[in-house]
Amino acid sequence: MIRFIHTADWQIGKPFTSLGEVAPQLRAARLAAIDALAAHAHTHGIGHVLVAGDMFDGVNLARPTILAPLERMRSASSVTWWLLPGNHDPHAAGGLWERLVKDGLPPNVRACLSPEPVEMAPGAWLLPAPLTGRHTARDTTDWMDGAVTPDGAIRIGFAHGSIKDFGQSQESPNVIDPGRVKSAGLDWLALGDWHGMMMIGQRAGYPGTPEPDAFREARTGTALDVTIAGAGAVPAVSTIVTGTHDWVELAVTLSGAASVDDLAALVARQTGRNSVVRVKLDGVLAPADWSGLDRALDLIAARVCHLDVRRDAIGLALDDAALANLRFDGLLGQVAEGLAADAVAGNPTARDALIELCRRTGAL
């Protein structure tokens, strides 16, 4: 029997610069996920952690960036960490992995840099398929079919790429045949690359990235706790939740003051203070509602970790009565009418010009 944690796609070194002040917090959270995995292993007496590729976000990283996760792994000395190069951190000649091996990895860290069986524990053999480039045309797990291991050994495939069933064409890079589990007699195929947690049958799966890092990814912030009783036994798999931030993207259609009032509540229901939020707004608003929208967005920004608002698609609702309510006098009324007509017809510059006119004249 063997029990291990299956994780992948840490992508240490991802800067998150576009998120401004929250970037250091997100970078720190990715390192903290290693501690969370180590704590889980310690708590449950698990001796091995398989990192199925993309531990790093690139191969040309600053030295402290490279050493930070290794030192955290070194601290978790009761666990053996098995590392596999992925498409973000491929094993290239003269590259990152070669340098790590040359400089010396922590004693409890093993880098799987060649496609050959490795006995990770008595009776359990790891069949790694390291990537040597960002894009590999062939299925790097091919060799597993003919890999020789002792009779009765537990065979664990260790690879990084996309399963063909995801819809990739045969020509897509880093594609893995989902039939590899059967053809190679694998008890478990530990995959990486897909940032959302996903099981591929009973004997293969993606653990998801341990700390979410993008919008539109489902079931992220997880790892898998895998137990294999023996060769041919169906693995027992459970999910470990490690993520501390959630990335939430909301699309909201506005239509009047009430919808603006509801916006803050809507976002509040789906986010927390560790949420990285993107709100994409469309619909139409009367000029008088724009100030309310600004206030609502200010409120949301104060409640979450980071807020990105896309409001270019909001149209202007302005009928004659609404225009009359703006109380323009003299010539400004004529100008406002012309801009309103263009804005309602879909001219965003006219919309902004009318809003600007309203703001400068105190009409809102």
Added chain:
Amino acid sequence: MLLRSLTIAGAGRFATPHTLSGLAPGLNVLAAPNGAGKSTFFEALRLAMFAAYKTSNKDLLGRLPTRNASLPLRIEVDFEVDGFAWRLEKQFLSGQFSRLHQGGRLVADGTEADARLWSLLGADRAERRHFDVLWLEQGNSADRLKLPDNALPTFNRAVELALGSVVDVSHARLLAGEIEAELEKSVTSRGAKKGSLLASLSEAVAAHEASLAEIDRRLASAADLRAELAGHRATLDLYARDGRAARLEAAAAAASQALSAALGRQQERLALDAAVAAARKAEGRAADDKAAASAGLDRLLQALANQAALDKVLRQARDEMHSVTASRPDRAGLDAMIQQQQSLRQQLALANLLARRSEAMARLPDLEQAAHQHASLVQSLAAAEAALAGLAAITPDDLAGLTAAEHELLEARAAARAGRARITVMRLGAGDVQVNGQPLADGGLDQSIDGAMAIAVPGLVSIHVEPPLSPGDLEGRLENAESRLRHALQDAGVASVADARTAVDARRFYEREVARLQVDLKAQAESGPDGKPAALRLEKARAGLGVFDAQLDQLDSGWRAVTPADPVSLQSALDDTQAAIVAATGEQEAHASRLHLASNAVVHASAAAEAAAGVVTSLRAERDEAGWQANQASAAKALDEAAAALALALQAVSDFERRHAGSPSLTELELAADRTAQASSNHHADVRQRSDACIRLESLLAGAGLDGLDEQRASLVDLLELDIRQKAREQARIDALTLLRDRLETAIQSEQARLTAPLNAAIAPYLGLVFPDATITFNEDFAPDQLVRPGSGRTAQAEDHTLLSMGTREQISLLARFALADVLDGMGQAWPVILDDALGFADDERLQAMFNALTLAARNRQVLVMTCHESAFASLGGNRVKIAPAG
């Protein structure tokens, strides 16, 4: 409103009350010279109508030259409004008051009077000066029209009455100005303004893109290095797996071994080849010996034959020698012809000398005559030169000096004979006349001028008279002239000036005679063949006859008795003798030549025969004929033996080749050995190079500074995206502001055009009189902005008001006031127009046009024109008014 009269006192030149009266509806003209007080009345009317009676307004009071507080300023205005007569009385500076009368009854006093007045004028206190713009003061006629303070609302109301409604543009104009100012901080006509947010974002985007490109370049370079490294490592791995080095080394060893065996065989073969070569060499030597023996015998036999032939040639040469010696030609005939030739030459020389002597004798008489003429000329020349030397040495210059001295003496004598000048001074009327400082005698003065005189009429004239010369001076001059003539005659060595003239004439005659004789002598000399004098030529001819005689004596002492022979026939005989001698001499030389050749042939043949005998002797001394024949036999035997040895050696070679037929050639084995050794060496070198390349590439990668590049790149991509989005937002903001500004300005311009439409309509009739086909644009303050006149073709020419000429500006300024007055009429009151000395810049044509415009304007209102140009404004017409003392 209709002004009737105006009375003022205490301003300008009007200490006492003066009145401008007789003002009527329509056009009124006050034509008066400068200083008549027109402007004082103009400003006084303004003060009365617009200033509060307690005013301290220095602007208003300052325009009037008052007597300060010594006299109060009092103004009385009679006017009509809506047909009712009013009288306004105001006093400023001291004892101020304001009184408004209607129909002779006081209706208001003090502040109430002012308020009532302004109410009558249709305005409150704030806007009371609204029609002041219609009153144009002196000196400002060409300035841009400017509404008085607070007058704009009144005109806006007038326009609103005309249009029905007026839209306020002030807020829009203010807002457009604010936006324009804000846009100027962000953009220029050429794009983003330096230092603006948009420019900063554009620069940031460009900088990010550049940094990104640089990082990508470095990453691509590193990727290339890694690919190259991977390639070398893969090749080295392949070498290690397929044992290429061992295979190549084994092949090289086998090839080397085969080559060694082949080299042994090559040594054996070389020995066989050497044996064949030795046999061939021995055979060659035997053949050479045999040939040498045959050649020696042949040379000896050839020498014997040669010796016999040469002996025969010697005998033939000696026979020829004897034959030539026997046929020698005769010499005596030739000697006789030479002797005859010498005799003929002597006779020819004698005949030639006699002929030349006869010619010299014939020329002698002519030479003697020429010598006689030459002697005569020489004698005449000597006589002329002697006469010239005997004349006094007076030159023409000397004669001129004598003549001048004589002339001066004659003049001095004439002056002495002429006497002295006289002067007559007569008094013609009353007055003080002085002569030499003394009063003129009653009878006047009539006397000769003996010395300097001063004649004067004090206060008017003074005359100074100097006599030409005094009597003493005349006598001195005569003596001096006589003395100078006397000294000149002495210096010239003549007794009189006439003698001097005779001497000068004689000198000129003899000088010409000497020159003529010298020319004749030179001409005679040049007529001879040698340019020498005739006497010399005669002497030379006589000497030549002596030479001929001496030569003839030398040839034949008896020549004088000889009859001269004919030189031509002698020369012919001499030529014949000469030809005979030449022929005889040629025959002698031909024989001598044949004899010489025959002698030479004997000598040569004798030498050749002797040499051939020597060769035979020499060859026999080496070996005789029998010896050579024995050598031939022994050499033939040695040749047979050498041929047999060669056949044996060739057989051995044939046996060797048969044994090793089919074996690789040494060249093939050498090439194989070289090739396999090179292949092994190449492989080792390739391994070394690839290993070195791996080390080099690893070193390059380690030193490429790649650490952190991926993080930098990812950050840059994020920042670039952020900046691009922010730039788009800023651009959208600027676009929105630009659109808002443009819409505001368009609306403002449109409304401005609507607002000034009544004014444009009002000015059109006046403009048509002065500037046909032109239009005027007005700004928001109703001031003329541009004059638009037809240009060339269909294009209109818009000229800014400030760029127009003074005259045009002045005329437009007046026309605009007429139009403003017409617009104001819409409010129910026709205000008078008053012009103080305007139209000062108009030319004659424009002035007449402006008179028409004034006449047109006066149809609807009262117009008062004040001018100092009475004649120029004579054609204006109108009601003429004057300023006169009151009462």
